[in-house]
Amino acid sequence: MHPLISATDLRDLLARRPETVLLDCSFDLADPTAGERSYAEGHLPGAHYAHLDRDLSGAKTGRNGRHPLRERADYAAWMGRTGIAPGLPVVVYDRQAGMFAVRAWWVLRWMGHDAVALLDGGLQAWTAAGAPLTADVPAPRATAPYPELPPAMPRIDASQLQQRLSEVLVLDARAPERYRGDVEPLDPVAGHIxxxxxxxFKDNLQPDGRFKPADQLKREFDALLPDERQVVHSCGSGVTSCHNLLAMEVAGFGRSRLYAGSWSEWCSEPTRPVSKGPRP
Structure with missing residues (x-):
C-alpha cells in the first residue's frame, strides 16, 4: 500500500475489502485518557482503539525514553488480538493529523506488514467527506500472533548513533523552540542531539491537515539534506519522528532510519553530548 490513503479511497477499500482493519490512535500527551474518551464518543465504523502507552509502547526504565518500543513478540501478540494477519489491509488514523497514528504505521511496517496506510487528514478528513462516525465498539476478530518476519524498517540505537554522529544526519521532528532548547516541557534536559x-513534523502538512504533495515534500527535504549521509529520524520520544519518516517515503526517498528512543532517551544519559540553539 501507498503510505497514505484518502478518505474517498478508504471508503472504496472498505466496500471492496470489508475485512480491512482500522486503528484509531488518537492520543494526548498531556492527558493519556483523552484519546480513548474521544474514541468512545465517535470513531470510524469498525475501528479498534490503539493506545500509545499500552499498545504501541513498552515499559519505561527511566533510561529508554518516554515511549520505548515493545518486544517484537509483544507486538505480534497485540496484532493477533486486533485481527491483523499477513496481507490484510490496515488503515491507521487519529485526530491529530497523524501525530500518533504514524507510530502504529511504523510499528506494523517494522513487523513486516506492508499492507498499512495512514488516513490522510485523519478523522477530520473522513467526516469532511461526509462519511459517518459511530460509538459502537466492534467485536474483536482475534487471530494467531503475527508471524515472525525480519524487521522491515531500519532503526538505530543510542550507542550506535553516538558512535556514528559524524556519519549520519539526524532529523529532529520537534517544534523549533524545543529543538533549540528554549523550552522543554516534557524532558528533564533541553536541547538537541x-x-x-x-x-x-507539522511542516509536512497543508492547512487542512493533509500531507503536502509529494513533489513539494521532495523539494523541502532536498533543501535539508545537502549530501548523501544516511538520515536518522528523532523527536521527543520516537513518535512524531515517524511523521517525517513517512513524509520522506511519500516524497520518494525510500526507507530512512528511526532512532526510537529519541531525545527522551538521549538526554537520560549525562555523558551524551547536548547542543542548544539554532544549527550553525
Whole structure:
C-alpha cells in the first residue's frame, strides 16, 4: 500500500475489502485518557482503539525514553488480538493529523506488514467527506500472533548513533523552540542531539491537515539534506519522528532510519553530548 490513503479511497477499500482493519490512535500527551474518551464518543465504523502507552509502547526504565518500543513478540501478540494477519489491509488514523497514528504505521511496517496506510487528514478528513462516525465498539476478530518476519524498517540505537554522529544526519521532528532548547516541557534536559537538523513534523502538512504533495515534500527535504549521509529520524520520544519518516517515503526517498528512543532517551544519559540553539 501507498503510505497514505484518502478518505474517498478508504471508503472504496472498505466496500471492496470489508475485512480491512482500522486503528484509531488518537492520543494526548498531556492527558493519556483523552484519546480513548474521544474514541468512545465517535470513531470510524469498525475501528479498534490503539493506545500509545499500552499498545504501541513498552515499559519505561527511566533510561529508554518516554515511549520505548515493545518486544517484537509483544507486538505480534497485540496484532493477533486486533485481527491483523499477513496481507490484510490496515488503515491507521487519529485526530491529530497523524501525530500518533504514524507510530502504529511504523510499528506494523517494522513487523513486516506492508499492507498499512495512514488516513490522510485523519478523522477530520473522513467526516469532511461526509462519511459517518459511530460509538459502537466492534467485536474483536482475534487471530494467531503475527508471524515472525525480519524487521522491515531500519532503526538505530543510542550507542550506535553516538558512535556514528559524524556519519549520519539526524532529523529532529520537534517544534523549533524545543529543538533549540528554549523550552522543554516534557524532558528533564533541553536541547538537541549534536548536528541534528530541525524539521518540525507539522511542516509536512497543508492547512487542512493533509500531507503536502509529494513533489513539494521532495523539494523541502532536498533543501535539508545537502549530501548523501544516511538520515536518522528523532523527536521527543520516537513518535512524531515517524511523521517525517513517512513524509520522506511519500516524497520518494525510500526507507530512512528511526532512532526510537529519541531525545527522551538521549538526554537520560549525562555523558551524551547536548547542543542548544539554532544549527550553525
Amino acid at each position: 549534536p548536528g541534528a537538523v530541525n524539521r518540525f
